[in-house]
Amino acid sequence: MPKLSLSTLVLTLSSATLLLIACYWFIIDGRTLARPEIRSGYLLLAIMLLPALLGVRKRLSVIPLGTVHGWTRVHVVFGALLLPLFWLHLGGFWPDGIYEQILAALFYLVTAGGFAGWLMQKRIPNRLVQAGNEVIFERIPEEIIECRREVEHLILEYQKETGSDTLAKHYVDILSWYFFKPRFRINHLFSGEAHEHWLRGKYRIIERYLAPDEKKYLRRLADIARRKADLDFHYTHQGLLKLWLFLHVPLAAALVVFSMWHLLLVHLYSI
Amino acid sequence: MNDTSGTALTRPKRWDSPFDPNLQQVELGTLLRIPEIAAIDASAFPRSLPLEGILRNDCRFIHRQSGEIIIREGDYGSSAFLLVRGSAKAVLPPGVPLEQLGRQQSKTKSRWEAFSQLWKNSRQPEARDVSRYQKKEAGIAMKGRAEGLGTVFIDRQEAAGPNLREILPTLATQPLPQGSLFGEIAALRREPRSASVVADSQCLLLEIRWQGLRDIRKYDNGWQQIIDQSYRRNTLFTHLSEHPLFANLNKQALEKVAAATRFENYGSFEWFNEFQQRGVDSIQTDQEPVVAAEGEYSDGLLLIAAGFGRVTVKTGNGQRTVTYLRSGDCYGLEEFLLNRETGQNPGYQSSLYATGYLDVLRVPGHALEEIVNELKSLPQANFSALAAKPIDESDDLLEWAVSERFINGTQTMLIDLNKCVRCDDCVRACSRAHDGNPRFIRQGQVLDGYMVANACMHCNDPVCLIGCPTGAIHRTTEQGIVTINDETCIGCGVCANSCPYNNIRLVEINDSQGKEIVDPDTSLPITKATKCDLCAEQRGGPACVRACPTNAMSRLDFHQLNQFAGR
Numbered sequence: 089m090p091k092l093s094l095s096t097l098v099l100t101l102s103s104a105t106l107l108l109i110a111c112y113w114f115i116i117d118g119r120t121l122a123r124p125e126i127r128s129g130y131l132l133l134a135i136m137l138l139p140a141l142l143g144v145r146k147r148l149s150v151i152p153l154g155t156v157h158g159w160t161r162v163h164v165v166f167g168a169l170l171l172p173l174f175w176l177h178l179g180g181f182w183p184d185g186i187y188e189q190i191l192a193a194l195f196y197l198v199t200a201g202g203f204a205g206w207l208m209q210k211r212i213p214n215r216l217v218q219a220g221n222e223v224i225f226e227r228i229p230e231e232i233i234e235c236r237r238e239v240e241h242l243i244l245e246y247q248k249e250t251g252s253d254t255l256a257k258h259y260v261d262i263l264s265w266y267f268f269k270p271r272f273r274i275n276h277l278f279s280g281e282a283h284e285h286w287l288r289g290k291y292r293i294i295e296r297y298l299a300p301d302e303k304k305y306l307r308r309l310a311d312i313a314r315r316k317a318d319l320d321f322h323y324t325h326q327g328l329l330k331l332w333l334f335l336h337v338p339l340a341a342a343l344v345v346f347s348m349w350h351l352l353l354v355h356l357y358s359i
Numbered sequence: 360m361n362d363t364s365g366t367a368l369t370r371p372k373r374w375d376s377p378f379d380p381n382l383q384q385v386e387l388g389t390l391l392r393i394p395e396i397a398a399i400d401a402s403a404f405p406r407s408l409p410l411e412g413i414l415r416n417d418c419r420f421i422h423r424q425s426g427e428i429i430i431r432e433g434d435y436g437s438s439a440f441l442l443v444r445g446s447a448k449a450v451l452p453p454g455v456p457l458e459q460l461g462r463q464q465s466k467t468k469s470r471w472e473a474f475s476q477l478w479k480n481s482r483q484p485e486a487r488d489v490s491r492y493q494k495k496e497a498g499i500a501m502k503g504r505a506e507g508l509g510t511v512f513i514d515r516q517e518a519a520g521p522n523l524r525e526i527l528p529t530l531a532t533q534p535l536p537q538g539s540l541f542g543e544i545a546a547l548r549r550e551p552r553s554a555s556v557v558a559d560s561q562c563l564l565l566e567i568r569w570q571g572l573r574d575i576r577k578y579d580n581g582w583q584q585i586i587d588q589s590y591r592r593n594t595l596f597t598h599l600s601e602h603p604l605f606a607n608l609n610k611q612a613l614e615k616v617a618a619a620t621r622f623e624n625y626g627s628f629e630w631f632n633e634f635q636q637r638g639v640d641s642i643q644t645d646q647e648p649v650v651a652a653e654g655e656y657s658d659g660l661l662l663i664a665a666g667f668g669r670v671t672v673k674t675g676n677g678q679r680t681v682t683y684l685r686s687g688d689c690y691g692l693e694e695f696l697l698n699r700e701t702g703q704n705p706g707y708q709s710s711l712y713a714t715g716y717l718d719v720l721r722v723p724g725h726a727l728e729e730i731v732n733e734l735k736s737l738p739q740a741n742f743s744a745l746a747a748k749p750i751d752e753s754d755d756l757l758e759w760a761v762s763e764r765f766i767n768g769t770q771t772m773l774i775d776l777n778k779c780v781r782c783d784d785c786v787r788a789c790s791r792a793h794d795g796n797p798r799f800i801r802q803g804q805v806l807d808g809y810m811v812a813n814a815c816m817h818c819n820d821p822v823c824l825i826g827c828p829t830g831a832i833h834r835t836t837e838q839g840i841v842t843i844n845d846e847t848c849i850g851c852g853v854c855a856n857s858c859p860y861n862n863i864r865l866v867e868i869n870d871s872q873g874k875e876i877v878d879p880d881t882s883l884p885i886t887k888a889t890k891c892d893l894c895a896e897q898r899g900g901p902a903c904v905r906a907c908p909t910n911a912m913s914r915l916d917f918h919q920l921n922q923f924a925g926r
Contacts, residue, residue: 149788149906150476152899157910209780217776217808326781
């Protein structure tokens, strides 16, 4: 069982207390009010802004504002807390008006994205460790080019040493596709083995036409292909983490802007 | 005739690069007339290592004007000095003011300064305020002179600013007469210089690099006595009195222990050269010098004075590393106590190897017997118990940390890759805190889900400090952080080349407009050495650690590895 640190305990207890207060405010105390949704709306907006501050904190790294890790935990806990508050505010799961439906859709997308991100942060690092060959995302295209260069040198060496072009032709016709850019990304996403099946098939169809001294070049090529597979794996998973952030942050920003507009409309036409 | 393949090269020898290639025959004659040198018995030296060879290749003459610093407190120098002519003064505590030593007074930014960085920091990477350097050219600050490894001094010009000659009378000093030898302990033990020495008049000094000094000490009894007495007088007693084991001992008892203590050193003092050139494979356990072998007759207590030792226990057909020892640790206490209890000498229960180099103080058993009742009981490092633990992943981590010399770090950047989401927020935070250019690279050696990133580890044995011609790279006295004073760094690259872990980088600096700053004489860009400074000036500690969203990053001493793994 994972250890529960003091800060986690404090954060959990304070969030639970806040949720209880909010529930009391809406369900028990709120019944006596004429327009409880106004109060709940403001509270929802305030709590919505709290997770949004994480992005600001990240940009203010030179100012001592606590650790981003602490802020992330607040972000996750309050992000999760928003969901029941949102339902309380709506009085259901889905609103009626078009604008409110867009707002709700944005809210659900951001929340679902948040949960997905939280899960990805828990799972993907382990997968990357298991894949080995740690590499910086931005360098992967360069590493792939390096793999291709190595294979091409190998093929030239093969031609020079063996005087044969069987493997060279096979590389140009079939295998070069694999070394051109990251491949089998969907398969890597689910830790599948499709790339291995594909490569094994391509080795098998040419192997029978190779002399024993030519086969050692095929084996060296297979080693480079394995390294390329690791790079593809890293590219897919690290890319997913970056893509997620790329989607989650603009959607969250849109949600805040739409919520502000919603607040303005409510004040102009409803109160 | 056989066709010779490859290029022929005469095998490099020790004295291929003399300390002073221009040392003329006439100067050698002068050198041999120095009374302290003339007293050395040349016949005691082996033919392969003649005294004349040492003098010719490991020594050089240097001149210092009155007021010039000869050695600077806190520097890591690799040579000693013999005052041939003139006089000098050793500055006693509190010493020369930091700014006079070319050091930076470490200063944490105020809240407002931290906040105002948001708009004050330049948008250009590696931008410097050129006026700082221009002021220097006008004569306020210092002029560094790289005269090769070992010599470290700063020459303040008289045009402006305080001069050491002027402030010297205000400092507490001790005169060093002609014939004094100083700097030898720091050179031989790679310790920081304990005091600054300033030329009191025009001085002629003989600078002896530590290799030569070591050999003279080894073959000449007179020099051995001088150096050993100096060590015993100045360092050994302090070292023993500060050791927690001897905390209950009075001065007399401590003096007795000091008198019986033997000083031993193992391994290569310049381990980092071999480490850099040949890598980890060249320094496997079986090639490390043995300090104590498992099963061998145990003789007293070994106190680690400097360097690192690997404690191993024979396991199967190999040696299992159970822990490592460093300055302040001791070895052999378990055996000594067992010996007293049973009356039999069981021999060492483990082996001790020198990892890199190891300086040991050997307190013989008979000296310990006399004070055994006054020894302070310490939580004992029970190596046998460590060895009884089943082999698991932590063994692998320890072997790795010792082999790769990560144990040298006091603030190693360790990333738990099972938590790291590869967002590079740490790199961005570092960049924001340091002139728009990160001071580390998020890549490095990986083992079992842990990465030691390429960031300065603020080593126990900071070999990067050796040879800095201006003392720009130094360890802060308050926090022990290895830092570079940008104003006095001349961009020579000695530190970057010395760092065994490649954690120091030279960067080309720009002005506030982002334009490259160049030397008008050569038109070459001005470079500065940069490295992680643990955000010493920033509030709240290292920005990288604070920026990590998943708590994957830590700055730690490998002794705390279990703590990190368990969090």
